[in-house]
Amino acid sequence: MADKRQRARVQGAWAGSSNTAGSSFQVNRRSSENVAGAHRPPKEQAAPDRRFVYQNPTEVQRKIPEERIIDKEGFYEISSSSTGVSRLHLKPAFVDLKEADWMFEQLHMEIPWQQKSNIREDRSYQEPRLTAWYGDLPYTYSRSAMKANPHWHPLLTMLKDHIEEVTGYTFNSLLCNLYRNGKDSIDWHSDDEPSLGRKPVIASLSFGETRNFEMRKKPPPEEKGDYTYAERIRIPLNHGCLLVMEGETQKDWQHRVPKEYHDRNPRINLTFRTIYPETRWN
Ligand SMILES: O=C(O)CCC(=O)C(=O)O
Incomplete structure (x- = not known):
């Protein structure tokens, strides 16, 4: 009981004014010297009157931009830089759906599909899709070349002519x-080989x-290749649709x-391009 009273007196002293706190400090110090025989700082002192004030963070909070979905016919200026505008032209049902059905079957059966071996970080890997190349010049990407093949399938020539007529552009090559199936894919890249101009x-x-x-969108140099905050676009490319990428x-x-991690039926994609002899740009 006496012990309890003693503790209450000490606690009361700590809770009191700075004077009382000072006297408690004296008591405390003496006792610690007695026990340890050395000078030690006090264990506790009266807490200064601290106020916590909310401050807005100085760094601007960055938001990951929402993905933009483009699925309607039209021209889209997707960005603009010092060198010019990046533009897309989407034409769903460019090929009538019934026509697209037999074209798909014919291309699936008659194109000499092959699996290409590419090189990344000095390692060879099989591209996870099949490809074929048409054009008077060879085409190199991912450090592996596709041989020139001037023998266009007549359906491909017809499609090229139709696209040239509608878009006003000309093309001399086709990948x-x-x-x-859904496991086939092509990873992030730009079609920016020097041979494409x-x-x-x-x-x-x-x-x-x-x-x-x-x-x-490619990030500015200060992002050091980090795409976290890059603008993103998704375009579902369906049977018979044409997408033209232009400008920058x-x-x-x-x-x-x-x-895709669900079952997917086969898909054929034809990318018409213009290839220049490499020397023209080097
Ligand atoms: O399959 C596609 O729609 C795109 C193909 C592509 O990006 C490419 O072959 O460079």
Whole structure:
């Protein structure tokens, strides 16, 4: 009981004014010297009167931009930089759906599809889709070349002529892609090889299964290659639709067709381009 009273007196002293606190400090110090025989700082002191004031963070909170979905016919200026505008032209049902059905079947059966071996970080890997190349010049991407092949399939020539008529652009080459199922894909890249010239125009015609064509804007140098806050676009490319990428799109944006984790039927994609002899730009 006496012990309890003693403790209450000490606690009361700590809770009191600064004078009382001072005297408690004296008591405390003496006792600690007695026990340890050395000078030690006091264990506790009267807490200064602290107020916590909310301050707005000085760093601006950055938001990850919402993905933009483009699925309607039209021209879209997706960005503008000091060198010019990046522009898309989407034409769903560019090929009538019934026509697109037999075209898909014919292309699936008659194009000499092959699996390409690419090189990344000095390692060879099989591209997860099948491809075929048409054009008078070879085409190199991912450090592996596709041989020149001037023997165009008549259906491909007909489609090229029709696209040239509608878009006003001309093309001399074609990369055909076959995505056999949802596991086939193409990773982030730009079609910016020197052989494609300074502002490549790519006309991309799709048949078969709808797959997402995703785009992300290249970050400014201060982001050091981090795409966290990059603007993003998704374009579901469906049977018979045409997408034209123009202007600075290949300089300022990347694109990909990601894997899908559900069953997907085959999809064929034809990307018409213009290839120049390499020396013209080097
Ligand atoms: O399949 C597609 O829609 C895009 C193909 C592509 O990006 C490419 O072959 O460079």
